[in-house]
Amino acid sequence: MNRLEELYYEAKADEWFKRFAVFCRIALAASFLPAGYVKIMGERFASGLSSNNPLGHYFDALQLTGYYYTFIGIVQITTAILLLIPRTSLLGALMYFPIIINICVLTYATRFAGTRLVTMMVLASLFLLIWDYNRLKHLLPFKQPKTDPYVLKKPLGKSIRIIFFGSSFAVLAFIIIGTFYLYEIGPQNSEAECKNQCASSKNPAACEIFCDCIYKQGQPLDSCLTTFANAKDIRKSDGK
Template sequence: MSRIEEIYYEARADLWFKRFAIFCRVALAASFIPAGYIKIIGERFAAGLPANNPLGHYFEALHLTGYYYTFIGIAQIITAIFLLIPRTSLLGALMYFPFVLNICVLTYATRFDGTRGVTMMLLASLFLLAWDYDRLKHVLPFKQSESVPPALKKPLGKRLRFVFFGGSFAVVALIIAGTFYLYEIVPGNSEAECRNQCASSKNPAACQVFCDCIYKQGKPLDTCLANFDKAKNIRISGGK
């Protein structure tokens, strides 16, 4: 057995890691229950998000898909229930991962303000899949080691906890800081939020052009970004 697998089995036996796995399962389930319920009763998800917002376009179209919208809500509720039941938690984690991966890519593509939270949800989902590696490894295209975990000769104890949880806090801090400087301009969750960023922008006039394009004209994000770049270039040329 490799050293990595030895460390894995040590983590599986550690009370801190067990509690963290439970926390991840409960937190991820809690994120899906209200989202699924809203879809089942037929209400638009993120109703406060304007239809002209890039992500609002998506939610508006999704809401109009009829029973497909309801189906997504039912699937989310089932996934949450599976996550909460220890015997079905692996199935819940397997169902949750493609959901949250799709949501994560969607939020980054639309420059949504909730990218930090969704990224953390994706990482928590990956942790739960890694947590059940001993069951998943049999379907992975890798050479299999012995199936019975051996008695660990040198437990890592507090050192393992420090490395993992210290690294986790560092990753969270990196996500928060990284996403803050990721984009030069974002549509925000409302027209007011979009225009509030213009005061501190290096190109306030171009920022206003972008917000007008999003919320007044209802054009796609890529088109508005192109207009933003064009407005910046005109200002630079005029300044020269």
């Protein structure tokens, strides 16, 4: 057994890491319970999001899929319950991961303002899968050497905890700051929020045109981004 695996088993026995794993399970389950309930009840998810918002278009169409919409809700509720039960938490994590990856890609594609939170959920889900590596490794397409059950020789040092949780905060800071500069413009969650960003924009007039394209005309995101780029080009030409 290499040192990395030894650290893994030491972390599995550490109370701080155990509590963090429980926190991740509860937090992820809490995100799916209300989302699944809304779908089972047939209500529109994120009702406060404008229908002209790119993600609002998606939610409107999804709600009209009938029992498929209900099925998604049932799967989300089931996944959340599995996460909360210790014996079934691994199955819940395995179900949760592909779902949240799909949601994460969707939020990035539509430039949703909640992308940061969804990215954090992906990382928490990934942590839970790594947490159960000792059970998952037998499913990996690699030859597993036969080893004796690990016997804990010493408790995990404080320095490892500091490195892990310090790195976690650093990753969160990177996500928050990085996603802020990821796109030049986004639709935000409402027309008011969209136009609020125009004051600090390098192209306020083009930004206003983009927001009108999204919320007043209800055009697709790609079309409005093209309109935004064209408006910038016209402004540059006028400036020359």
